[in-house]
Amino acid sequence: xxxxxxxxxxxxxxxxxxxxxxxxxxxxxxxxxxxxxxxxxxxxxxxxxxxxxxxxxxxxxxxxxxxxxxxxxxxxxxxxxxxxxxxxxxxxxxxxxxxxxxxxxxxxxxxxxxxxxxxxxxxxxxxxxxxxxxxxxxxxxxxxxxxxxxxxxxxxxxxxxxxxxxxxxxxxxxxxxxxxxxxxxxxxxxxxxxxxxxxxxxxxxxxxxxxxxxxxxxxxxxxxxxxxxxxxxxxxxxxxxxxxxxxxxxxxxxxxxxxxxxxxxxxxxxxxxxxxxxxxxxxxxxxxxxxxxxxxxxxxxxxxxxxxxxxxxxxxxxxxxxxxxxxxxxxxxxxxxxxxxxxxxxxxxxxxxxxxxxxxxxxxxxxxxxxxxxxxxxxxxxxxxxxxxxxxxxxxxxxxxxxxxxxxxxxxxxxxxxxxxxxxxxxxxxxxxxxxxxxxxxxxxxxxxxxxxxxxxxxxxxxxxxxxxxxxxxxxxxxxxxxxxxxxxxxxxxxxxxxxxxxxxxxxxxxxxxxxxxxxxxxxxxxxxxxxxxxxxxxxxxxxxxxxxxxxxxxxxxxxxxxxxxxxxxxxxxxxxxxxxxxxxxxxxxxxxxxxxxxxxxxxxxxxxxxxxxxxxxxxxxxxxxxxxxxxxxxxxxxxxxxxxxxxxxxxxxxxxxxxxxxxxxxxxxxxxxxxxxxxxxxxxxxxxxxxxxxxxxxxxxxxxxxxxxxxxxxxxxxxxxxxxxxxxxxxxxxxxxxxxxxxxxxxxxxxxxxxxxxxxxxxxxxx
Amino acid sequence: xxxxxxxxxxxxxxxxxxxxxxxxxxxxxxxxxxxxxxxxxxxxxxxxxxxxxxxxxxxxxxxxxxxxxxxxxxxxxxxxxxxxxxxxxxxxxxxxxxxxxxxxxxxxxxxxxxxxxxx
Numbered sequence: 096x097x098x099x100x101x102x103x104x105x106x107x108x109x110x111x112x113x114x115x116x117x118x119x120x121x122x123x124x125x126x127x128x129x130x131x132x133x134x135x136x137x138x139x140x141x142x143x144x145x146x147x148x149x150x151x152x153x154x155x156x157x158x159x160x161x162x163x164x165x166x167x168x169x170x171x172x173x174x175x176x177x178x179x180x181x182x183x184x185x186x187x188x189x190x191x192x193x194x195x196x197x198x199x200x201x202x203x204x205x206x207x208x209x210x211x212x213x214x215x216x217x218x219x220x221x222x223x224x225x226x227x228x229x230x231x232x233x234x235x236x237x238x239x240x241x242x243x244x245x246x247x248x249x250x251x252x253x254x255x256x257x258x259x260x261x262x263x264x265x266x267x268x269x270x271x272x273x274x275x276x277x278x279x280x281x282x283x284x285x286x287x288x289x290x291x292x293x294x295x296x297x298x299x300x301x302x303x304x305x306x307x308x309x310x311x312x313x314x315x316x317x318x319x320x321x322x323x324x325x326x327x328x329x330x331x332x333x334x335x336x337x338x339x340x341x342x343x344x345x346x347x348x349x350x351x352x353x354x355x356x357x358x359x360x361x362x363x364x365x366x367x368x369x370x371x372x373x374x375x376x377x378x379x380x381x382x383x384x385x386x387x388x389x390x391x392x393x394x395x396x397x398x399x400x401x402x403x404x405x406x407x408x409x410x411x412x413x414x415x416x417x418x419x420x421x422x423x424x425x426x427x428x429x430x431x432x433x434x435x436x437x438x439x440x441x442x443x444x445x446x447x448x449x450x451x452x453x454x455x456x457x458x459x460x461x462x463x464x465x466x467x468x469x470x471x472x473x474x475x476x477x478x479x480x481x482x483x484x485x486x487x488x489x490x491x492x493x494x495x496x497x498x499x500x501x502x503x504x505x506x507x508x509x510x511x512x513x514x515x516x517x518x519x520x521x522x523x524x525x526x527x528x529x530x531x532x533x534x535x536x537x538x539x540x541x542x543x544x545x546x547x548x549x550x551x552x553x554x555x556x557x558x559x560x561x562x563x564x565x566x567x568x569x570x571x572x573x574x575x576x577x578x579x580x581x582x583x584x585x586x587x588x589x590x591x592x593x594x595x596x597x598x599x600x601x602x603x604x605x606x607x608x609x610x611x612x613x614x615x616x617x618x619x620x621x622x623x624x625x626x627x628x629x630x631x632x633x634x635x636x637x638x639x640x641x642x643x644x645x646x647x648x649x650x651x652x653x654x655x656x657x658x659x660x661x662x663x664x665x666x667x668x669x670x671x672x673x674x675x676x677x678x679x680x681x682x683x684x685x686x687x688x689x690x691x692x693x694x695x696x697x698x699x700x701x702x703x704x705x706x707x708x709x710x711x712x713x714x715x716x717x718x719x720x721x722x723x724x725x726x727x728x729x730x731x732x733x734x735x736x737x738x739x740x741x742x743x744x745x746x747x748x749x750x751x752x753x754x755x756x757x758x759x760x761x762x763x764x765x766x767x768x769x770x771x772x773x774x775x776x777x778x779x780x781x782x783x784x785x786x787x788x789x790x791x792x793x794x795x796x797x798x799x800x801x802x803x804x805x806x807x808x809x810x811x812x813x814x815x816x817x818x819x820x821x822x823x824x825x826x827x828x829x830x831x832x833x834x835x836x837x838x839x840x841x842x843x844x845x846x847x848x849x850x851x852x853x854x855x856x857x858x859x860x861x862x863x
Numbered sequence: 864x865x866x867x868x869x870x871x872x873x874x875x876x877x878x879x880x881x882x883x884x885x886x887x888x889x890x891x892x893x894x895x896x897x898x899x900x901x902x903x904x905x906x907x908x909x910x911x912x913x914x915x916x917x918x919x920x921x922x923x924x925x926x927x928x929x930x931x932x933x934x935x936x937x938x939x940x941x942x943x944x945x946x947x948x949x950x951x952x953x954x955x956x957x958x959x960x961x962x963x964x965x966x967x968x969x970x971x972x973x974x975x976x977x978x979x980x981x982x
Contacts, residue, residue, distance in 0.1 A: 154926075155919035157897070168921045189897065477885055477928060479915055521908045522915045564905050 324606020695728025
């Protein structure tokens with residue numbers, strides 16, 4: 096704006112300047128204050144982000160530029176307008192009872208700013224300046240928030256890979272054929288986690304095995320990881336914890352975003368986002384992801400592809416509606432996914448060799464369509480009364496074969512959840528209550544044997560949250576569900592936080608979860624073996640077996656402090672999951688995989704110590720040690736869970752150079768992981784050639800990444816995964832005889848691929 | 864008779880409004896900073912019958928929702944005065960005012976000026 100002013104003024108004054116240098120100086124002195132006052136301004140809306148994704152305008156929030164005297168306060172609808180000049184970078188938004196946000200402003204477009212309530216349960220936004228992943232001091236629940244910057248620390252092509260810089264979650268290959276990465280938390284695999292997108296359960300049922308790779312990393316705005324029992328408002332299924340991914344919002348995301356990625360191991364990805372304003376209340380965005388791997392590679396010379404050939408097309412259309420007068424917020428999503436993978440022997444050709452013994456090969460083709468809506472209503476007269484409605488429908492179809500095994504699944508799912516929140520007597524006592532209805536229809540073909548099942552449930556829940564406005568917060572919830580196969584049951588969940596002194600938080604939690612195990616789809620890596628599948632019927636409703644139930648107990652202690660004037664914190668946590676009933680997946684016989692209900696003890700103990708420190712303005716370090724003790728009774732014998740290291744050390748160092756005026760800077764990231772030895776499932780009965788040691792070797796891997804940010808619009812990143820080139824020598828047992836009885840691709844403890852390097856770019860364009 | 868009707872009508876009207884369990888009110892409360900905000904809102908919410916309270920450090924407006932059957936503006940103002948903050952009709956006692964943190968001494972011009980700079 097002041098540039099225009101200059102253009103107008105200059106010609107008028109130009110002649111005078113020629114004559115008198117003094118006049119020129121006077122002119123400059125005159126112009127200086129004009130330049131200061133004629134600067135542009137930034138407009139925005141400050142909203143409360145609630146757990147149910149309802150956005151409520153915050154009146155009276157303080158908005159100011161860091162280290163300046165320039166500030167303002169939001170009006171009744173949360174709107175503000177604040178003078179802007181290019182030397183203002185950090186916008187601070189604060190409001191009592193909410194966490195203060197510092198936002199680095201790079202674009203002047205009007206946008207929404209979200210504050211999170213201190214007392215909220217499911218979600219905590221914790222970004223303070225550079226800390227990109229952190230645990231709140233204030234919530235009763237142990238939640239780790241990972242923001243967008245944290246997600247950019249790794250190549251991060253999909254949701255599973257986003258956790259590679261997070262010590263709470265273990266990421267490793269599921270098997271040696273599908274190329275899929277699986278995650279574990281508290282020593283338990285992902286079926287024991289409730290994985291939601293915007294608090295709607297999304298990766299479950301037929302999507303369980305590969306679903307994490309169906310959410311592209313660029314779509315994700317932030318991730319909240321809840322350790323231990325979650326909230327009752329999202330259902331009864333979660334046992335070890337909850338992972339929620341918040342997706343980018345059409346109103347806040349870049350008008351145009353483009354990302355391209357290519358790696359030496361043959362993986363290519365393209366991401367495009369286009370967001371536009373449709374009217375003053377509606378915004379929409381189209382998000383397109385495509386990936387392709389069409390180059391065959393076999394670095395370990397076992398004649399099997401190290402990673403499958405793959406192609407994926409993934410399209411999402413989001414609609415966002417905000418009407419602050421009526422207090423209505425809505426998100427509506429449509430998504431279509433098509434994913435094809437081909438793995439197996441190098442010479443395998445699906446056209447001639449499918450389901451034959453010419454060559455061993457596998458194809459996994461997935462088609463998925465989903466619609467989801469999140470609608471929130473706020474009583475504008477009484478702002479603590481809110482209603483949230485979540486509706487979702489998905490249709491998931493997977494056709495696949497692995498060697499001579501074929502497996503097809505079709506799963507239709509409907510989910511609805513209605514949550515009403517209000518207060519009892521005053522805002523220290525908050526309550527949420529509501530009902531949920533779910534419907535799941537499964538149709539599976541396992542080697543031409545058909546399994547069908549319909550699951551229906553209706554449930555009601557009540558959750559009470561107390562905040563004494565000082566040292567204690569607690570959340571106590573209970574739900575009662577009626578399920579056609581699991582019966583009628585109660586699910587209690589309890590969380591409490593106590594802060595006896597400054598920057599501290601003691602937390603404890605307990606809760607129960609219950610679920611039906613989808614034994615085929617969750618364990619479908621077993622099809623890429625010659626193992627015989629045995630289900631030991633115990634007269635139950637789900638594949639002849641009874642549902643899984645478990646209690647989870649947790650305690651944690653967080654303490655923040657300063658070392659040499661820089662922020663540091665330490666977290667100690669211990670969680671125990673105690674199974675009352677479990678579907679045991681027994682790999683202990685190399686020629687079989689056995690499923691049966693637990694008879695005996697099964698537990699998972701997890702201890703973690705984490706230390707975070709900002710060594711200097713530019714350097715952050717995170718170190719963690721984790722100890723697992725996970726044991727299960729296999730046919731009367733208690734054994735360590737296979738392929739799970741007892742010890743893990745983790746270190747991440749992030750370095751960020753000073754940001755220049757044009758926004759240019761560098762970022763460097765290094766992640767080191769050490770895993771202790773892991774037990775292989777028993778194979779003493781195998782011929783010597785196909786036997787493994789009892790334990791795997793220890794493993795240490797290093798990932799690095801560098802990002803050069805040229806401007807707020809453009810950046811290039813490059814990195815290396817597993818740069819010390821650590822590899823499991825024989826990830827596939829009996830690779831030379833894939834149709835023999837000992838063939839097994841599931842005993843994977845480490846990287847299959849050696850060192851791999853990648854490069855990518857990001858380009859953003861925003862209307863000013 | 865006419866007077867009686869008026870009185871009854873007024874009386875009923877008073878009852879009707881006094882029965883409002885979600886009474887909304889905006890009052891001016893003196894204070895300067897976010898610490899004051901915390902203190903004022905806490906004092907309100909801890910008053911029986913107050914459901915929610917939001918105070919604005921710049922406009923000094925306190926937005927209240929309270930159960931008019933259980934409390935009234937006077938008792939809320941008393942709670943506010945007890946923690947050291949003035950309203951138009953009720954001033955905090957010197958003891959209560961002196962217990963405030965130094966940066967919250969809103970009656971002193973120098974403190975007000977300090978906070979102006981902050982903003």
